[in-house]
Amino acid sequence: MGTESGHHEAGVLYDNPLVERYASREMAERWGPLRKYRTWRRLWLWLAEAQAELGLRADDGVTPRIRPEQLAALREHLDDVDLERAAAYEQRFRHDVMAHIHTFQDAAPQAGDILHLGATSCYVTDNADLILMRESLEQVCRQLAAVIAALADFAQRWKETPTLGFTHFQPAQLTTVGKRACLWLYDLLLDLQELERRQEELPFRGAKGTTGTQASFLTLFQGDHEKVRQLDRLVAAKAGFSRVVPVCGQTYSRKIDTQVLEALGGLGQSLHKWGTDLRLLAHRQEIEEPFEAEQVGSSAMAYKRNPMRAERLCSLARFLMNLPAMASQTAAVQWLERTLDDSAIRRLYLPQAFLAADACLRLALHLARRLIVQPQVIARNVQKQLPYMITESLMMAAVQGGANRQQVHEVVRQHSLAVAERIKAGQGNSRELLERLRQEPVFQRLDWERWGNLGAEAFIGRAPQQVDEFLAEHVHPRLQRYRDRPPPEAELRV
Template sequence: MEGIDFASPHANYRSPLSSRYASRDMRYNFSDEKKFSTWRKLWVNLAKAEKELGLDITDEQIKEMEANIHNIDFDAAAAEEALTRHDVMAHIHVFAKQCPIAAPIIHLGATSCFVGDNTDLILIKDALNLLLPKIASVIQNLAKFAEKYRSLPTLGFTHLQPAQLTTVGKRATLWLYDFLMDENALRVLKENLRFRGTKGTTGTQASFMQLFNDGAKVRALDRRVAILSGFEKTYPVTGQTYTRKLDVQIVGALSSLGSSIHKTCTDLRLLANFKEIEEPFEKSQIGSSAMAYKRNPMRSERCCALARHLITLYGNAANTHSTQWLERTLDDSANRRITLSEAFLTADSALTVLANITQGLVVYPKVIERRINQELPFMSTENIIMAMVKKGGDRQECHEKIRVLSHEAGAQVKEHGKDNDFLDRVRADPYFRPIVAELQSLLDPSTYIGRAADQVTEFLEEEVEPILSIYKDALDNEKPVSLKI
């Protein structure tokens, strides 16, 4: 590999999540700057709480630590870690050199997981605060879309075969409901999120008992550090770490969000193939390097690609939790460094694209109407039978005539590639003369959609609006979502 400049940023691997897809705020949330400055904030909070509870710690020591929270010498920390093979001790050494007065009390009584796990919980909380408004944005976009097209009939599909009519808006509520479930799952997890606190090396708080020799003070320390760090409660019992079952729940909810994104965007890709609905397509956008006419649903495809990765991460979290021996093993560490950050960065990336898609969906009513007209004659058979019965016809006889004519028309479509001529055959058969004048009204698509339009209105008012009200301030200040690439 002679001649390669390995110092160049272009000669080193960079995750597409950080270089291409994820938002600035989510990238920062999982950055080294955020992680290690949070470690330092936790050491400050620990010192403050220990001072409040009677340990000999001075205001000068605390101020010195606070003044250096963001003054991180990353090169020095990397050099220390190369020597010690321990990331927490490396940063303690560097921080202590910058804070000579506070050095004796930094990390006092704590174990590595005091900063490691508590920081992860802070990052998870902050990541959820970033992610939930993005889900709300998608929900709002789909709600507006559903309301606008609540009454527009469209051909329904079961097994991807033509079925009874629905409406464009009603179909959108199916996507919406999935995202409501995702919002609820992640919001509940955020509301129930607790702090690991000051639990010691195996969760017994033994080191803090050595410092205070007072169980009440040790318990108060746990609560006080949590409050200083933005949490109301701590997990009542832990080993060395908070239970990795929490990671299973968090990544599981994010993976579930991935399945919603994939389902929605797969539907949009199918509808793009039908030419019924398209994602936004910019004037200068190129669909294919070879086929200039193409309008590929590349944004929906990107969402599906990201969502598939997100879905697979659940297995990492579940397997990591299941293999944590007794009070803890370190085989969780490398996996969690990848899984937790990638789960949030991937969800953030996919939601950014989906928000862009859903704010600019394009509907083609004439194409939708044409597809309905191709299939509606067959769907009208029951209505035709009922109309004939009302005119005095025999249901069984009418049913048999309809069966024969519909099969003949079906053969014209499937075997000869012709249009559906079922209604022409009905009009030409003297048996159906009593209802020929009614045929047009029997084919009004709006009479085949049941309560779809009302269902949309009821759903938006009763289920969607209360959720959007939670995020009103964020949504009111929201700007249209544009994509870098």
Template sequence: MADAESELLYDNPLIGRYASRAMAERWGPLRKFRTWRRLWLALAEAEHELGLPAAEGDSPRITKSHLEELKAHLDDVNLKRAAEHEKITRHDVMAHIETFREVLQEGARGVIHLGATSCYVTDNADLILMGESLDAICTSLASLIDSLGTFADQWKHEATLGFTHFQPAQLTTVGKRAVLWLYDLVLDLQELERRRDELPFRGAKGTTGTQASFLALFRGDHDKVRQLDQLVAKKMGFSQVFPVTGQTYSRKIDAQILDSLSGLGQSAHKWGSDLRLLAHRQEVDEPFESGQVGSSAMAYKRNPMRAERMCSLSRYLMGLPPMAAQTQATQWFERTLDDSAARRLYIPQAFLAADAILRIAINVANGLIVNRPIIAKNVREYLPYMATENVMMAAVRAGADRQHAHELVKKHSHAVTERIKQGIGVSTELFDLLKAEPAFAKVDFESVLIPRHFVGRAPEQVAEFLDTEINPIRKRYAGKLGQKSDLHV
């Protein structure tokens, strides 16, 4: 299509703006139809190796010369010619069979698709592409975990306000908060790896999954039909096949994979939301480039556009699994074709969205900016309130009545809070008021205002988490980590 004409058409933003070229090409038409040809070759090779007999007599139906001819034309897919055939046949698989046959000699033409149904190429190709995509997603996710783990380690001692209900609570550390994000991602990686490692192949199952056509071709030899199923899978890089299928493999597999990808979206959205809130508090910033514009009208703005985009794409990804679930729920008997059009949309786009999210996430993780002065200022502002429990315990150890000390803290803290809300007070007034009370006369107030005394085991928890959870991932993906990511726009 000419550039001038293509500019008139809708451009999927997942391809034009967000996802990597590698993921977009993996789900592109050329890759799909070349995979179909490799599947036809694998089937023909397996039938040849198992001695598939001719229609009459015992001579082999498929020869080595037939296979060599198939191999010579695996990549020269003519998409335009296939489209012309499909316009007539209204059947994409038949269109590509005819397109393949046109470049072969007469003898080799007859070995394409022998005993197979359309789902032999469509379903198996989808499983191949999903397996490769899951592997790519796992590798990118491991790189994200590695980078965020480095960030957590760097900032494991940096005291910061913790929040419950988005209200200031006890102190934590910047690094400890990062491992909360990390743990969600680790759980996602475990689930995605499981889906990748356990993904089976549809194999050679025939029109309704009974393998009747292959049994006829092998003249009732059940053992060879069983071997055919396994051999084709092995040739295409799979160690296991579905034990049973209808015409299609169970669409529950699609639903389970999309659920796993949705989990990644959930974690990325939570992290992105936290980053947006931290940006509002000016405590942690995402990367911001020298020529970047925050607002077309408000030149001073520095919006968290990466985190916002990550949340937006995550929301899209989280919205896809219900369609896969509905497809699985509405398949009649051995199959219906109402799954096809929807799957062409939500399976590739789920992987493209996950890929795009990880591109942003890796970019952010490698460029997070921690604003220590702002964090310290915010800690100082709320530390007097948080230190009141330690102050009370010090007073009790010095002989004060615990309940009386509690009432004094309650009275003065509420009074200071009211003054702050009126714009005429500061939090440090609380200790001035408590110092004036006889019950607190023996308390060393300065000794209880050191932030690191309020973070508990946060630094140790970070170190332990990195050792037990992150380092094994780093070891597992050694040589594949360190991905960098620049945004398209």
């Protein structure tokens, strides 16, 4: 059914789900072959331009080595990459860079003798990867900032709504819906700071030669060390980089890849935690995902409303979290100036790390803008546990009245456990706890009429104020730089 050349025939061959289902077209195209090879061509042009600007001469020391018409020919063919021709060359040479040198030369034959002059393959492969990583980090930061902005709005809206706090997934002191959102926000804010740092500090490999000694360029510039130093900086500037690795072998240190992937993996940790919390809250019916008119929760159980977006977020985040280990292992086993066992695996984990981060953030933004809070459900759940929630405040009031803290704690513990057992047996409710404590001598001095009339809002501490302070002092200042940098569209395909 079909032809042997049908590598792009829809539905026939395996397609990476990150591209097919989850990630944005913008990120998928950035890491696609056409973008990569067009970037290679720009790197060859920038190298030739820099060599010409620094006065590279022919062997006679007088004639310009690179002519203006040669540079013009390269500029004319930066984007018309013939992928089929390059694939044929690679089949012959078993070398992707040589294949594209020949393909570029075929398009601009008058410039063939200045292509890749003094360079090694990693001049184009490594520098291109760094360019793509920098652009991808910028997109990821924009997307993450949009998620943070949406969650900040959510936190502000629900900052005063009491809800059960949980430790060990057991009811603890009250918090508010908005304060809990700030816990998610803080993790994501830490991720944004780290990702921004990685983007800002990402260096360029530059023009370093075969083993990083710049020997070939020193020969071309007839022993002029300063011009070789300038060449390195000039090529980097043309690529938009202010930093160049100070030393390298044939490749830049693969530790740089590890640092970038660890930052992306850290984002995966935060999003997985948030997705898990949303799944737990969906089980309690307190906060839910949007559920579309024709959405199906289960092929068998028609009544189901599953948190499928949060589940997918956790699934993709788990994949993202595990990629840094491969980058770490690659960095650890690079022999001396380089070994090629980094090549194939980097073709997998570099693009997929950014595609997975992009996919996670698309899901996260979709969720953050559409979460459905059920205040009545939350209030009912609070009321069921409110007598337990009040006990710590009761203890503090009793201690202020002269009672022994440990004695008070033991009284509360015994009655709390006894009431809980009665509730489990269907013989009482949580209000019984307050009635029991009211009879205890250590609580006799309390104004029980006042305590009995307090609502849940009296036991949320400084949660609303903490939300305001956190957003004003930490979140909004960080988001200022993204006011004019909107994220890609967050609509989901599936």
